[in-house]
Amino acid sequence: MKIKMKRIEKTAKEERTDISALRNPEIRENIKERINERLNTVQIEGEYSEENINKNWEKIKADLIEPSRKYLRKPKETKKDWMTDEILNLMNKRRAYKDKNKSLYQQTQNEIRRQIRIAKENWLKEK
Structure with missing residues (x-):
């Protein structure tokens, strides 16, 4: 059971x-x-x-x-300092693919991870 x-x-x-x-x-x-x-x-x-x-x-x-x-407007969503507009745009794109196209969703997800790694490394170097 x-x-x-x-x-x-x-x-x-x-x-x-x-x-x-x-x-x-x-x-x-x-x-x-x-x-x-x-x-x-x-x-x-x-x-x-x-x-x-x-x-x-x-x-x-x-x-x-x-x-x-x-x-009065809604408060802006807080984001990490290393997040770029390009990454946020990719995230919106990924959201559109979620239920429609699994392969494009996965490709976009991988691209987001790559971009985040690069942006985070650059941010840490500058800091």
């Missing part, structure tokens, strides 16, 4: 925003104004049942998040 362990499903990652842009007073004021405008238009519905409270919370949450999505 073979028994397999249950797979744990991954939860979706929380979407983050780059809040360093809030150091800029113009952006901070724009976001502040948009949030205030949106929150002033929120109408809280009567009865305090759990369902209404959840609906009201979702409205308020959306009003807080939407302006930040508009004015």
Whole structure:
């Protein structure tokens, strides 16, 4: 008899925003104004049942998040110092081949490894 362990499903990652842009007073004021405008238009519905409270919370949450999505962008993905644009382009190319063409995928993978080795060696020499 073979028994397999249950797979744990991954939860979706929380979407983050780059809040360093809030150091800029113009952006901070724009976001502040948009949030205030949106929150002033929120109408809280009567009865305090759990369902209404959840609906009201979702409205308020959306009003807080939407302006930040508009004015603040996602943080840039951190990459190693030795990663070059050429390597990143090859990685995007490889992603396109993944399910379509195994041989091109493998060739691209080998090329990426070669480029990474070269770039890493050069970076270490410069350091």
